[in-house]
Amino acid sequence: MAQEDLPFIRIEAVSKSFGTFQAVKDVNLTIRKGEIFALLGGSGCGKTTLLRMLAGFEDPTAGTIFIDGQDMTGVPPWERPVHMMFQSYALFPHMSVEKNVAYGLKHENMTAEARKTRVREMLDLVQLTEFAHRKPHQISGGQRQRVALARALARQPKLLLLDEPLAALDKKLREHTQFELMSIQERTGVTFIVVTHDQEEAMTLADRIAVMDRGQVKQVGAPTEVYENPASRFVAGFIGSITAFPATVAQLSGDTATVAVPAFDTTVTARAVPGLVEGQSVTLAIRPEKLTINAVKPDLGNAVAGEIKDLAYFGKDSLYRVLLPKGDLIQAHAVNARRTAEARPDWYEKVWLSFEPASAILLTE
Numbered sequence: 001m002a003q004e005d006l007p008f009i010r011i012e013a014v015s016k017s018f019g020t021f022q023a024v025k026d027v028n029l030t031i032r033k034g035e036i037f038a039l040l041g042g043s044g045c046g047k048t049t050l051l052r053m054l055a056g057f058e059d060p061t062a063g064t065i066f067i068d069g070q071d072m073t074g075v076p077p078w079e080r081p082v083h084m085m086f087q088s089y090a091l092f093p094h095m096s097v098e099k100n101v102a103y104g105l106k107h108e109n110m111t112a113e114a115r116k117t118r119v120r121e122m123l124d125l126v127q128l129t130e131f132a133h134r135k136p137h138q139i140s141g142g143q144r145q146r147v148a149l150a151r152a153l154a155r156q157p158k159l160l161l162l163d164e165p166l167a168a169l170d171k172k173l174r175e176h177t178q179f180e181l182m183s184i185q186e187r188t189g190v191t192f193i194v195v196t197h198d199q200e201e202a203m204t205l206a207d208r209i210a211v212m213d214r215g216q217v218k219q220v221g222a223p224t225e226v227y228e229n230p231a232s233r234f235v236a237g238f239i240g241s242i243t244a245f246p247a248t249v250a251q252l253s254g255d256t257a258t259v260a261v262p263a264f265d266t267t268v269t270a271r272a273v274p275g276l277v278e279g280q281s282v283t284l285a286i287r288p289e290k291l292t293i294n295a296v297k298p299d300l301g302n303a304v305a306g307e308i309k310d311l312a313y314f315g316k317d318s319l320y321r322v323l324l325p326k327g328d329l330i331q332a333h334a335v336n337a338r339r340t341a342e343a344r345p346d347w348y349e350k351v352w353l354s355f356e357p358a359s360a361i362l363l364t365e
Contacts, residue, residue: 011027
């Protein structure tokens with residue numbers, strides 16, 4: 001087994017209750033050494049509680065956590081090979097950038113010269129050397145985030161836990177900082193676990209994602225796997241935009257299913273999923289970017305008639321809401337590849353929406 005495939009972290013049947021409330025329910029996860037792993041979910045789903053148990057700030061009610069082969073039961077936070085970076089960054093306002101980074105090394109068994117060298121290396125790593133003598137209020141939000149990261153990495157933890165690390169940044173800075181985090185993680189090789197409610201952030205940063213809901217892990221996989229092959233209606237709806245409709249399996253032929261979709265007033269073909277039987281009720285879901293808007297009915301693929309009800313122009317792309325034959329709405333996304341608006345469909349135009357069978361997602365739970 002390759003080094004990067006080793007289960008560096010094992011979370012086995014872990015639960016956490018606060019009184020009668022169960023915040024985390026029987027979670028099982030393995031995380032590889034050197035990967036960026038995201039815990040993704042809405043508020044109250046249990047992701048931060050799970051992170052705090054990894055850090056040692058909370059003890060599991062049941063189950064066991066292993067880090068680098070060591071059982072963490074009873075191991076206090078300060079003895080774990082872990083550092084947690086909080087959403088607020090928790091920088092000392094009266095200290096310079098350099099002293100903030102050095103603070104975590106106060107109790108390390110190292111000489112003053114070695115400490116200075118480590119701080120200099122960390123500032124070089126996050127590209128803040130020229131800001132070493134400034135106070136936190138004299139630098140930008142993105143730079144403060146990097147100071148907190150440098151301080152966390154200075155102690156050379158095996159595992160870095162990041163709780164909503166980019167939540168305080170504006171959209172453009174957040175997007176830029178995501179790539180900086182990825183670059184720093186690649187250079188250091190430290191395992192990152194990121195807690196976030198932002199699906200785009202998780203999709204960009206993480207090698208793998210665990211989608212959580214009500215204390216349970218609903219699906220684990222690479223971003224493309226979770227997005228293209230969601231395991232349930234919850235995951236499909238939480239990750240990205242999607243429109244879903246009740247359907248019934250009319251016919252099965254190999255790996256293709258023909259399904260009747262009342263909202264479409266027709267049948268369509270989709271890629272079958274294991275365990276389907278004819279007559280079964282399913283949900284057919286399709287993402288807006290998988291739909292093509294046509295002026296005339298296409299010869300190939302699935303085609304559904306509709307009328308453009310609403311549209312939103314975002315510059316580089318547009319989002320259409322199309323009224324279907326039975327009164328349902330479906331969203332379709334189109335890239336504005338041309339500067340002219342001549343070829344773009346407009347309000348109240350009759351159109352055909354087409355999609356490939358492989359683009360239709362069949363959900364059974």
